[in-house]
Amino acid sequence: MVEARIRVIYGDTDQMGVVYHANYFRYFEFARGEYFRARGGSYRDVEREGLMLPVVEASIAYKSPARYDDVLLVHVRVSELKRASLTFHYDVRREGAPETLLCTGQTVHACVGRDGRPTRLPPVLVALLQMAV
Known part of the structure; x- marks a missing residue:
């Protein structure tokens, strides 16, 4: 799991x-x-290999609202890894004591080549992603 910190800007509200x-x-x-x-790694590295990981499915379950200037902690992990797709799972929490769960979600990504056709996840990417599965 990786934690990303984001501060809500006024334009997000x-x-x-x-x-x-x-x-x-x-x-x-x-x-x-x-x-x-x-x-x-980076997503740019994936693209350099001629691959893209477009979102093919996305869902969110909202629990509590975030507001301007809140600091959000987005916990992300790979929850499923298949031959030509992967799923990320997210928990978004408001930083503070106690942390408040704001939402959970997931995105499913297909692995496609430059031609837009599905292709296998390359071994180097699988190895990178398997560190957390």
């Missing part, structure tokens, strides 16, 4: 002063990038 629901997907994306970096 809606008229009610809470984080707009779709922004959590941006936080997930940020955490995925941190996940790769924490394991010695």
